[in-house]
Amino acid sequence: MSSNPTHGARARARIEVTAAIKDEARRQLAAEGAAKLSLRAVARELGMVSSAVYRYFPSRDDLLTALIIDAYNSLGEAAEATHDAVAEAGPVQRWESVCAAVRTWALTHPHEYALIYGSPVPGYSAPQTTVEAAGRVGFLLIAIVRDAHQGLGVAKPRLTAELRPEAVRMAADLAPDLPPEVVATLVAAWAQLFGLVGFEVFGQFNRIVEDREPFFRHAVAELAHTVGLVYPQQGRAAKARQGTRSTGKGSSSGS
Amino acid sequence: MSSNPTHGARARARIEVTAAIKDEARRQLAAEGAAKLSLRAVARELGMVSSAVYRYFPSRDDLLTALIIDAYNSLGEAAEATHDAVAEAGPVQRWESVCAAVRTWALTHPHEYALIYGSPVPGYSAPQTTVEAAGRVGFLLIAIVRDAHQGLGVAKPRLTAELRPEAVRMAADLAPDLPPEVVATLVAAWAQLFGLVGFEVFGQFNRIVEDREPFFRHAVAELAHTVGLVYPQQGRAAKARQGTRSTGKGSSSGS
DNA sequence: TCAACAAAGAGAGCACCGCTCTTGCTTTAG
C-alpha cells in the first residue's frame, strides 16, 4: 500500500523539490515566456543537474501542463475571489466584476494567460485534470446567469429566431436547468469575453483602442445585455438601483 | 542604383529560392506547428545547407514574420473573396458571410491561425508591414457597418448609457465618419468574433459545444444585432426579405 | 537489525537546434 505516501522525509523532500521546480519555471515563464522556458535552465538555477529534474517531470511538456493547471486555478481563484466580494450585488455588477477580474489577471500575468488561452500544441488534447480547472470562470458566469434566471432579474436573450437555437447542442450537463438558448448565448459570451481580453493582452488593440479600460467595460456591459441580465427598458436608473441596494458593498455611487 | 533589381538571373533565382523556403516552411508549419518549425529542417528538405538559408532570412523570427504576413493576407483574401460574392446582399448577410469565412479559414489553417492570433512573443510589437495585412478583416467589417449606416439599414447600437461610451477613445482614423460608440461596439464585436473562432480552433469547446457550426451562426447573428445591423423589431420576416432581394443595395429600409 | 529495494542525484552522451565565421566560387557592376 501507500504507493504515494505523504509522510517520510523523502516524500516531503519530493513535494518540496517539485514545488521549487514549478516556482522557478513560473519565474522563467513570467520573465521570458513559455518558448524560452528550459528544463536545463531551471535545473541550473536550482543547483541541480538537468537529468535530475526528469525524476519529477518526465518531460518538458509535463512541466508545462503543470503550469497550465496552476494558471487556470490562479485565474479561477482571482475570479472567484472578486465574485465573492460582490456576491450580494445584482447580477450585472457580479457579471462585470468577474469579467474585470479576468481582464486584470490576464494583464498581470500575460505569459501565463498566453500559456492557457494562446496557441496550444496542434494535437494537444487537454488532460482531464485540466478540464475542471479550466472551467472555473465559466462556472462562475453560469452561476450568475442562473441566479438571475431563477430570481426575477433576467430577460431571455434576444433570439435570432431564424437560427433555431434549439438546434445548437451543448454539453447536456453544462447547465441542465437553463434553457438551451440561454446556455448557447452564455457560452458565446464566455468565448467573446476571452476574445476581448486576448486581443488586449496580445497587442491587437495597439494602434486601435486608446482607452482600453472603459472600452472593455463598455463591451462587457453589452455582453451582459446580450445574455439577458438587463431588460432592454432598464437604463441607468435600473443600474443605479442595483448598485445602491447592495448593502453598502458596491457603493461606488458613481460620479 | 537598383539596389533591389527584379531583372537579372541572380535576382530571379533569389525570389524563387525565397518562395521555395517560405513554401517549405509553410508546409512544416501546417504539419508540425510553429514551435517545431526549424530552419535546418527547411534547408535539409530543400537540399541546401542551413547557413545558406540565412542569406534569405537573417533569423528564424524573420522567417516567421514573413509567414505571419502571408497568413494575414491569406485570411484577408479569403474574407474579401467571400464578401465580394455577396456584395449585393443586405448587411446582415454580408456580416455573416465574412464571419463564416474567417471561421472556415481558421479551421482550415489552424496552425497559421495560431501563428497570427495565438500567443505572440512577449515584447513582440508587430512591424508596420504586418499592420495593414492584419487589418483587412477589420476593414471589411467596418465597411459593412458603414454601408448600412450611410444607407438606412442600421440601428444605433444599444448603449449602456452609464458607461458614457464617448469616453471610449478609439484611433481617430479608424472610421472618422461613424459615431464613436458605433466604432467601439464594432471593434468589440471584431475581437469577440476572433474569441469565438479561437476557442473553437484551440479546442476550448471540446466537451462543451457539440454542434459548432449552428452555434457559431447563432453567436454571429447576435453580434450583428449588437452592432446594430438589425432593428430589434426585425424578425425572421425581415431576414427572409434580405435574403431574397439580393440585387438591391442594402436598402432594406423596411419597418 | 540488516539486507533487498526503490528513489534520487551525477555525469556522460546523443541528436538536434539557431546562429556565426571562414573559405571558395559565380554573377554583377564599373
Next chain:
DNA sequence: CTAAAGCAAGAGCGGTGCTCTCTTTGTTGA
C-alpha cells in the same frame, strides 16, 4: 577586365530535450 558583391558550403560554438549508466541514500519487510 577587374573589383565588388552575392551566394553556397562547411566547420564550429553554445544551447536544448532527453536517455543511459553509475552511485548514493532513504525506505521497508523479514
